Amino acid sequence: xxxxxxxxxxxxxxxxxxxxxxxxxxxxxxxxxxxxxxxxxxxxxxxxxxxxxxxxxxxxxxxxxxxxxxxxxxxxxxxxxxxxxxxxxxxxxxxxxxxxxxxxxxxxxxxxxxxxxxxxxxxxxxxxxxxxxxxxxxxxxxxxxxxxxxxxxxxxxxxxxxxxxxxxxxxxxxxxxxxxxxxxxxxxxxxxxxxxxxxxxxxxxxxxxxxxxxxxxxxxxxxxxxxxxxxxxxxxxxxxxxxxxxxxxxxxxxxxxxxxxxxxxxxxxxxxxxxxxxxxxxxxxxxxxxxxxxxxxxxxxxxxxxx
Amino acid sequence: xxxxxxxxxxxxxxxxxxxxxxxxxxxxxxxxxxxxxxxxxxxxxxxxxxxxxxxxxxxxxxxxxxxxxxxxxxxxxxxxxxxxxxxxxxxxxxxxxxxxxxxxxxxxxxxxxxxxxxxxxxxxxxxxxxxxxxxxxxxxxxxxxxxxxxxxxxxxxxxxxxxxxxxxxxxxxxxxxxxxxxxxxxxxxxxxxxxxxxxxxxxxxxxxxxxxxxxxxxxxxxxxxxxxxxxxxxxxxxxxxxxxxxxxxxxxxxxxxxxxxxxx
Numbered sequence: 291x292x293x294x295x296x297x298x299x300x301x302x303x304x305x306x307x308x309x310x311x312x313x314x315x316x317x318x319x320x321x322x323x324x325x326x327x328x329x330x331x332x333x334x335x336x337x338x339x340x341x342x343x344x345x346x347x348x349x350x351x352x353x354x355x356x357x358x359x360x361x362x363x364x365x366x367x368x369x370x371x372x373x374x375x376x377x378x379x380x381x382x383x384x385x386x387x388x389x390x391x392x393x394x395x396x397x398x399x400x401x402x403x404x405x406x407x408x409x410x411x412x413x414x415x416x417x418x419x420x421x422x423x424x425x426x427x428x429x430x431x432x433x434x435x436x437x438x439x440x441x442x443x444x445x446x447x448x449x450x451x452x453x454x455x456x457x458x459x460x461x462x463x464x465x466x467x468x469x470x471x472x473x474x475x476x477x478x479x480x481x482x483x484x485x486x487x488x489x490x491x492x493x494x495x496x497x498x499x500x501x502x503x504x505x506x507x508x509x510x511x512x513x514x515x516x517x518x519x520x521x522x523x524x525x526x527x528x529x530x531x532x533x534x535x536x537x538x539x540x541x542x543x544x545x546x547x548x549x550x551x552x553x554x555x556x557x558x559x560x561x562x563x564x565x566x567x568x569x570x571x572x573x574x575x576x577x578x579x580x581x582x583x584x585x586x587x588x589x590x591x592x593x594x595x596x597x
Numbered sequence: 598x599x600x601x602x603x604x605x606x607x608x609x610x611x612x613x614x615x616x617x618x619x620x621x622x623x624x625x626x627x628x629x630x631x632x633x634x635x636x637x638x639x640x641x642x643x644x645x646x647x648x649x650x651x652x653x654x655x656x657x658x659x660x661x662x663x664x665x666x667x668x669x670x671x672x673x674x675x676x677x678x679x680x681x682x683x684x685x686x687x688x689x690x691x692x693x694x695x696x697x698x699x700x701x702x703x704x705x706x707x708x709x710x711x712x713x714x715x716x717x718x719x720x721x722x723x724x725x726x727x728x729x730x731x732x733x734x735x736x737x738x739x740x741x742x743x744x745x746x747x748x749x750x751x752x753x754x755x756x757x758x759x760x761x762x763x764x765x766x767x768x769x770x771x772x773x774x775x776x777x778x779x780x781x782x783x784x785x786x787x788x789x790x791x792x793x794x795x796x797x798x799x800x801x802x803x804x805x806x807x808x809x810x811x812x813x814x815x816x817x818x819x820x821x822x823x824x825x826x827x828x829x830x831x832x833x834x835x836x837x838x839x840x841x842x843x844x845x846x847x848x849x850x851x852x853x854x855x856x857x858x859x860x861x
């Protein structure tokens with residue numbers, strides 16, 4: 291099957307500074323794919339190269355098999371992009387902007403589809419307001435609607451939920467899932483890693499312009515085996531027993547709370563047996579698995595800097 | 598819901614062009630006080646000052662009073678200024694505010710991009726010129742000797758300044774830089790290009806310098822087509838204007854095709 295997006299050996303530099311380095315990955319049709327990375331990792335530059343906003347120094351981008359440089363008239367019709375920066379045309383209302391926009395893609399407005407977008411993105415009460423009266427979150431929702439108005443086969447969302455309140459964020463992701471189930475492939479970036487974890491089947495992590503990880507979300511998280519056990523003690527512990535040194539124990543709450551970091555190959559049961567053998571007054575036990583955030587921080591080398 | 602039915606919609610290759618043209622026309626109509634009414638009032642004031650007050654008292658061209666002489670120049674001035682202003686401000690604002698990306702990601706060709714902006718600019722320029730022509734009826738009776746050629750020259754002038762507007766919008770990074778094109782290039786060339794006087798009444802040195810001014814040929818050609826007399830042959834004015842238009846068009850086309858300062 292032809293990939294929805296196929297990026298091969300992509301490179302981009304600004305003033306000699308390489309911002310995307312030999313980037314290669316592919317997205318299959320029907321996927322929700324997350325492209326993550328810290329600020330300046332090269333995510334938005336990559337998206338800009340897919341859309342044609344930035345030129346490609348070397349490498350190729352194919353959208354459903356079409357080269358986005360040689361066959362740009364086709365690829366741009368197939369892609370809908372919501373950019374990270376909030377940009378709106380101040381001359382028009384939401385209603386006018388949505389009516390005009392499909393024409394740029396060479397298709398006529400589908401009013402039923404437009405109404406659905408308005409409904410699902412909760413734009414109805416604001417349709418006829420001047421653009422400069424809209425909040426940042428509203429403008430972002432309008433940008434999502436504009437990215438979808440020509441019904442693209444590949445939807446690219448660059449930070450779609452930044453500045454959008456929790457309720458609408460939830461409904462937006464629900465809508466994206468529905469669109470995806472109908473056949474639209476989705477590439478998204480977000481700083482809300484929990485959302486990426488919930489939404490994406492596969493995730494690529496970029497750092498300093500390079501790909502540092504690419505795997506299914508579940509596999510990516512299982513790769514990082516570091517798990518924790520949190521012990522709530524019924525009485526404070528003055529000193530840590532030396533037998534627990536392998537667990538790099540953190541003492542919190544004046545010695546009533548211990549965080550044990552499980553080394554690779556060590557099960558939670560094994561750790562608990564050691565704790566019980568020492569006769570510690572354990573009142574409660576909590577196990578914590580690695581989150582996508584842990585994986586992200588580990589792979590981008592940001593863990594130490596945050597801790 | 599979505600059903601991928603979108604792919605069954607045929608791609609209408611001309612629609613991106615029509616959409617951008619429509620959007621550009623809607624844009625200037627939406628702020629019509631600024632884009633249409635203001636230039637018409639400005640031109641009307643010029644008409645009043647030079648037509649009603651001086652028009653019948655002086656003559657700078659044999660057989661015509663001053664009002665008849667100056668009106669063609671004022672009409673063309675309206676065409677030129679508004680064609681330039683329309684495309685330069687719209688394209689510059691799109692770059693400045695960043696909403697140009699809305700266009701850059703669409704399947705619009707460089708040719709469609711240029712011609713949509715150009716045609717919208719021409720429509721605004723010619724609309725202002727047309728209204729100024731109607732208002733000028735109160736101040737002067739013009740013979741309109743070669744009506745078709747006069748319209749053709751107005752179209753050429755608006756096309757030329759639309760190209761210059763595209764070039765200015767792309768090279769300008771600030772509002773100041775953009776206004777410099779108008780204040781230090783277009784206005785001096787218009788005022789020194791024979792709108793208010795025939796260059797034949799100037800001393801030889803200044804007359805010679807005026808002939809270097811490309812706008813002189815536009816203004817003289819337009820007036821020649823209306824009044825039937827001019828400082829240079831009509832064919833020469835047209836040929837010269839067409840040549841400059843072509844050069845500026847190729848320049849603008851190259852910038853748009855390369856995405857100069859549009860695509861990073």
